[in-house]
Each structure stands twice: as C-alpha cells, then as structure tokens.
Amino acid sequence: MATVSRVVNGNPNVKPLTRKKVLETIRRMGYRPNAVARGLASKRTTTVGVVIPDISYAFFAELARGIEDIANMYHYNIILCNSDLKKDKELQLIEALFEKQVDGLLFLGGKVTDEHREIFSGSDVPVVLAATRDDKENRPYVTIDQVQAAKEATGVLIREGHQRIGLLGGPLTDPIIGYPRYLGYKEALLESGLPFEEKWIRMGNYRYDSGLKAAKELLETEEGPTAIFAVNDEMAAGAIHAAQDLGKRVPEEISVIGFDNIPLATQVRPLLSTVAVPMYDIGAVAMRLLTKYMNDEPIENNQVVLEYRLELRDSTRLQGEPAH
C-alpha cells in the first residue's frame, strides 16, 4: 500500500522492477487514485479558488484564461466563482472555497473591505489579488497603474488639440475601475489647464448599451465634447456608434479612445484606439505568483504592476505611440 503510494507520487525510493510491477497492476486494475483522500492525508488539494466578477465579460474571460493556463501548467485545477462584484457573495464564496481546502485563492477585481481582510487573515491559505489591490493592507497583487493609464489616454485627446473632452465613466464607488480611471481623466485635464466640466461626464455600467446611450446624450448637447474617453472598450464602441448615428465622423469630427483592448476594439470601424491592458498576463502572472506562495518558493516581488500600452488605431487622429 505504501509502495503504491510511492510510485503514484513519484517517490524515488522504489526499486525499478517493483515500480514497473505496480504500474502494470494499476493499469490492469484500472485503479484511479482518489484525490480527495489524498487531499485529506496530505493537506494539499492542488486546487485553487478563483473569485471573479463575471466570466461573461470579455475582460475577465481573458484574464481567466491566463489563470487557467498557468494553473494547468503547474498541475492545479481552478474552482471558478462569479461574484458579480457583490460583497456578500464574495465573502460567502471565499468561505466556501476555504472549506474546500483550496491551496490558494485568487481574488479578482472587487473591492477589498475589512471583512475581506478578516476572512483572508483568518486562514493561512495564500491569497493573491488580480486586477485590483488593497491599498490599506499589504497583500500581494498583480495589476496595472489605472490612474496613469487613464491619464495618458486622456492625454492623447488633449494632444490632438481637443478642448472639450467628455468622459464615459463607471461608478465612482468602484475603486478598481470607475474611480481611478475617472481620476486619471481629471488629473490629465487639470494638469493641462483644460476645463473639467461635470456636464461632459456620464456614468455607465461598462456595457456597450450604456456607452451608446450616454455618448448620444453627450454629443447631442450644445457645446458638447469633441472627444470622448471611455473607461472601457465596450462603452467606447458605443460612443463610436453614437457619433456615427448622429452623423458625425470618427475621428474627423469626434475622437474616441477606450480602455482594455478587448477583441471588440479591432472589431469595430473605425478601429478603436485604446489602452492595451495585458489581461491574459495579469491572470497568468497572478497565478504564477500564487504557485510560488503555495510551494514556498522565494518571492522577489509580490506586488507587481504590469505595463500597459497605448494602442492608437483609427478612432483618434494622433499617430504613433508617445513615450510614457
């Protein structure tokens, strides 16, 4: 019995001939190791929990792919849970994941509250944040500099000479996307001495339809913006179509820049200029970092800020890529 355990787990202390015989017998009997029993005995389940806002968003789907690929590479499985960004659901899911004895947890894109911190620190399971961060406590994360990126995106419109730049934002209560990207927009305007006007700001829910609708409102007003920064690509695509529906040409009359660089960005005409966020990499790097924690590998940097890139295509007029 112990010997079988040894060969199944690749323990070298088995005579080659014995190993061969065991393997043969395993094959013949169709023996399948019970990972649950193994998990109970070894206290390792080789599965990690992933709490993600909504897998049906292109952004998170791509991130999840990065996570799963790396997990698979290190022989982990992932238990995937949609949180819809609801705190109570998040908490309940994390609890359930801990009960299932996951070896690690990836928490994506939600706000980290005291309740999160309490449940996280009540366990010795490593937790890595992805596409979010905890600015109060020191917890490992992988993300990008949202404020700076939003600032640069807005900067593109400014350098094109626009004086009236609108914002298609997300809820300011969203500390992960909505607020920082709003902040970047605001800072860019203020630093350039351009007017920052509430009336050129509309909040959406990150979906195409909300972008379409909000952009229409913006563009229909007197003295409306001549350029729009949307905090994600879906809304930006909506803005392009809103402009077109109103008979305005993009980018000749209206410039639009988005954020994320989801596939949709190259599936609209004109091609959408945007901030290319390394979605897959955020997931992959976060998962890799988590494996280091789970296997007690040395960790040089547990708070990684990935690079983004301005991807200027045809919905803006500026050419080339500015340094940043």
Added chain:
Amino acid sequence: MATVSRVVNGNPNVKPLTRKKVLETIRRMGYRPNAVARGLASKRTTTVGVVIPDISYAFFAELARGIEDIANMYHYNIILCNSDLKKDKELQLIEALFEKQVDGLLFLGGKVTDEHREIFSGSDVPVVLAATRDDKENRPYVTIDQVQAAKEATGVLIREGHQRIGLLGGPLTDPIIGYPRYLGYKEALLESGLPFEEKWIRMGNYRYDSGLKAAKELLETEEGPTAIFAVNDEMAAGAIHAAQDLGKRVPEEISVIGFDNIPLATQVRPLLSTVAVPMYDIGAVAMRLLTKYMNDEPIENNQVVLEYRLELRDSTRLQGEPAH
C-alpha cells in the same frame, strides 16, 4: 462530534437548544468544516467538473455563466478546464476531474470519440454534454438543432432573392459546429435549386480575422457571392467589415447573416442578423439536468434540444421573423 456533524449538515434530529449551543460554539471557535474530509466520508464533494473548449470565446463564456449560476443555486462549485478542443487534453482533464471525485461532469462542445465513451462509462459519475452530442451512444445532452438553424439562416438569404450565396464555415472535421452548419447551408441551397459552388465557400477558424480575410477573398472574385452566411458571429462581423472595406454597402449590396448572437452582433454597424442561440440557457439547462442525475431526481427528458430564433436585424434586408 456526531451532533456537531448533524447541526452542520442541517439534520433535524437535534434538540433546538443543543443546536443553538453548538452553533454558538462553532462561531466562538471560528470552526470551519473541512469539505475534503466530508467528501471522503460522504462520497460527495458538491463540485462538478466542466470541460470547455475556451473560456475566452464569448460563446463559451456566456455558456459557462449559465452553468455556474445554476451550480451555485444548487450549492455546487465548478472546476473549470479549458480543453482547446484537443482530444488528448480533454481526456486527461476528464481523468483528473474523476480523480478529484467530482459529483458530475459537464462536457462542452468537443467531439465524443470512443476514448471519451470508454472513460465516461468507466465511472459512475453522471456526464451531461452541452452544445454537443454523441450520435453514437445514448448520452444526455443539451443543444440546439444546428443543421436546421443553419438551414433557416441560409433560407433568409435565399428568400431575399440571392442567387450566389457564400459560406464562411468552420473546419468540416468539427462535428459540433463546422460540419452541421455547413450541412444546413448546403441543404438549404440544394432544396431551393440554387447552385452549390465550392468557390463560394471559405473555411475559417471562427475568429473575426479569419472571417474578414475569407470574406475579402470571396467578395473580390468575379461572380462572387452577393450574400454571405457565416457560421458564427465573429466571422460574420468580419464579413460585414470586409464588404465595407471593399466599398460595398451592407445590406444593400451584400447581405450577411451570422450565428450565435453574441454581444458583438449588436455592437457592429449595421446590426448583425443572426441565429440567436440560447447560450446561457444551454449551460443552465445542462447544469440543471446534471443536478437531477446527481440527486437521483426523476428525469423526464435527458436529451433536450433548445429552441433558437432568427434575429433579423440590419445586415439583411428581410423583415420580420419567418415561421419555423
């Protein structure tokens, strides 16, 4: 100890006062049940395995959302695995999932081979197929009638009066999408007495870029098609843009119809006419069916064919919805 187990599992055979005391103590101690131990003892893990081609495809992401929602509703967790439609990877994943003692398995959108059948029947874990089927063995599935739907989509173009109808297909070796949708296209043409020409057929990989490229080739040829049926929306969107890039107006000069009705269909101009596939429902119904198997509930129908719907928007000229 047994009493604690009873209150944790909601067993009614506990005196209310005792229950209260146990609950109180649990809270005070911060006791967290170990689901792995429970799984070993009870032989139920309340987790199901999901093998899916690629979660970063909008189609499967939406399906996965349906699965997870219903799983969550019935207090199951899902272990999500991307197979990339590779048989060996699928097999290996299924094996790993069985080792982890999943209570059930959802197998999505891959071809079911003899090797699949062997591994499936070598276990008593219930398996439900979603967005695919096994036409050789009698296994539960949830899907739509691909051939008929493709036939109707093609029929829309035929009724518009087109004589030269092109196909943007998938690999004919793909028995789930590529082949049946090709078949529907072919049957529709033949039944209408229209020419079925190889030269009007291009195979893509379901991605936007391949649709764009293939459609360009098709539309640039002499005597090219005046209408295109793409077997999925991404390629259809590519076709719309290919036409536009060539200076042809959609739908005035070229009609395009897609398949799936992913969000992209309403995020291009003109809005894409397509076959609305109930992606979320396929996932949800499949998961619900699986819960019935896992809980030994009576099952009236274990091979469900869901309804699709023609969603005629602006990339075709036909109005309204034909009966089917």
Added chain:
DNA sequence: CTGTTAGCGCATTCAA
C-alpha cells in the same frame, strides 16, 4: 435526541 464506533482512501511515520 445524543454519544460511540468504524471506516472513507490515502500519505506518512517508523521498523524492518
């Protein structure tokens, strides 16, 4: 209604 007992299928000592 509650406590006692015996596994669940493994990994992990410890001896041999």
Added chain:
DNA sequence: TTGAATGCGCTAACAG
C-alpha cells in the same frame, strides 16, 4: 527498499 501502523476530519450506522 518495503511493509505495518497511524491518523487526516468527517459521515453514517448503531446503540442507548
């Protein structure tokens, strides 16, 4: 290099 014994934390009879 191998086998025997122990226990991981729980559920499921069973007895009381």
